[in-house]
Amino acid sequence: MVKRSPNAPIEIRKQTVQSPEFNVNNGKVIWLCSSPREWKPLRTYALYQSRMFREKNAHENPNIITYGEDLDFGTNLDLSDEKLWKDELQELEKLPYWIRHKHKKNLLSYVGQPVLGVNTVQAYIKVPGSRTPGHQENLCTCAVNINIGPGDTSWLSTPEEYWPALDELCKKNRVNYLEDPWWPAIEELIDAGIPVHRYIQRPGDIVFLNAGTPHWVQADGFCNNIAWNCLPMQKFHFDIAIERYELNLQRKFQSLVPMERVTWNLAAAGLELDFEMFASVRYFLQRSMFNLANVVKNIKTKGIRVIQQVDDKQLRFCEDCDCELYTLLWIRDDGTSDEVSVPYCQECAESKELKNWMVVQQYTLRKLQTMYDKLKLKW
Incomplete structure (x- = not known):
């Protein structure tokens, strides 16, 4: 070496x-x-x-x-x-x-x-x-x-x-x-x-x-x-990883493995999964999509500017709490640039001044639905 x-x-x-x-x-x-x-x-x-x-x-x-x-x-x-x-x-x-x-x-x-x-x-x-x-x-x-x-x-x-x-x-x-x-x-x-x-x-x-x-x-x-x-x-390995992922969120400890990204990429790959694994992955994706839909609804209600920008080249984590940021990134809006600067999650962004924020959306809900539908059950 x-x-x-x-x-x-x-x-x-x-x-x-x-x-x-x-x-x-x-x-x-x-x-x-x-x-x-x-x-x-x-x-x-x-x-x-x-x-x-x-x-x-x-x-x-x-x-x-x-x-x-x-x-x-x-x-x-x-x-x-x-x-x-x-x-x-x-x-x-x-x-x-x-x-x-x-x-x-x-x-x-x-x-x-x-x-x-x-x-x-x-x-x-x-x-x-x-x-x-x-x-x-x-x-x-x-x-x-x-x-x-x-x-x-x-x-x-x-x-x-x-x-x-x-x-x-x-x-x-x-x-x-x-x-x-x-x-x-x-x-x-x-x-x-x-x-x-x-x-x-x-x-x-x-x-x-x-x-x-x-x-x-x-x-x-x-x-x-x-x-x-x-x-x-x-199923055992997937479930225990998700359990620790959610514990890390509670304790505000960074998960180096971005499980939302991993699970959505797995669905998009269109692999056939056995029944137990299929059920666990599908349930996690359903919860992920439900949460993202609620956040999008909240963004629209508050009239926050949203830009579409697909970027799979870099893992994103919240600047304050270190949680994984998948699809929705909250960044400060200076009114002149759409570049992703320092990203935050919704909770941390809302704890600050809300009036000067915009949201970068990497995937639309329709795109996520398409990825979800690619998940296959092995018969």
Whole structure:
């Protein structure tokens, strides 16, 4: 990778090697797992990893770990460039279709553009002790991770149904489950009746985490991993993604996966869906169309200027609350330009001065009805 793209930016997290049983800061066991961030060229970080590898004589044993020492963890290296990483991405086409980052039966293929680390591949370049704090994947999508080696990685997780209890423990320990980096104390989880699974990912192993699995990860040795998300085209996976999408709206937490856009694109593709999936998708589209129709009616009632402007090239989120903006974008009207500037949702726009707003409408209701009618039931 260094030969191919030596100056590629890689995110660096500064951490301290600790036992995976808990997280310590200033001598106290706490859940908040902070790690200052900076950016470096890939070449610079690769030299650091190589130097550490030689100093620990890791050729003989790549799983040498020394608690208490400081480390740099290289994370979120973007491998989405299909020309630059053509050979590597083609290798991933050998995987079963249901775990590929691109496939017509992967719902994330209907976003319509790259969402880094979600429907694209990222690399994680690790030295012993590197940590990925606890989380569920965005919108509870499935996680796919391959360990290139040479060392091992420890994974800790709990079944999806225990995330509300984990959320309560996060509140008790003064961390935000969705927004903060956290590392739980295993003893606290056991005392709360939350089961913990721990497993070792050897070089060449693929870890697949089903939808919504809370997990946290620590490198046992020197290893490089690649990872992405997928969302199988099944009722269970679709429903759990929608459930988290709506929870994020309530908590004003941004959903990187724009589920309205995904679902309307899926309908427009005209694929045949089994009965359960068809019913779930149709119900979500009906609610989406009903909501959009009410907003359009409200706009007309208030006499707000509306312009038609189709633009599928960019995902839009509200400037204030970070919710997905699909079809209707509220922007400030200076009376001279129809260009989309800073977009807002209706709720946030109405909390400000309403008199100087206009609405950009990307799809008419008739167009959405046409897309809806393309949805097919597989008999």
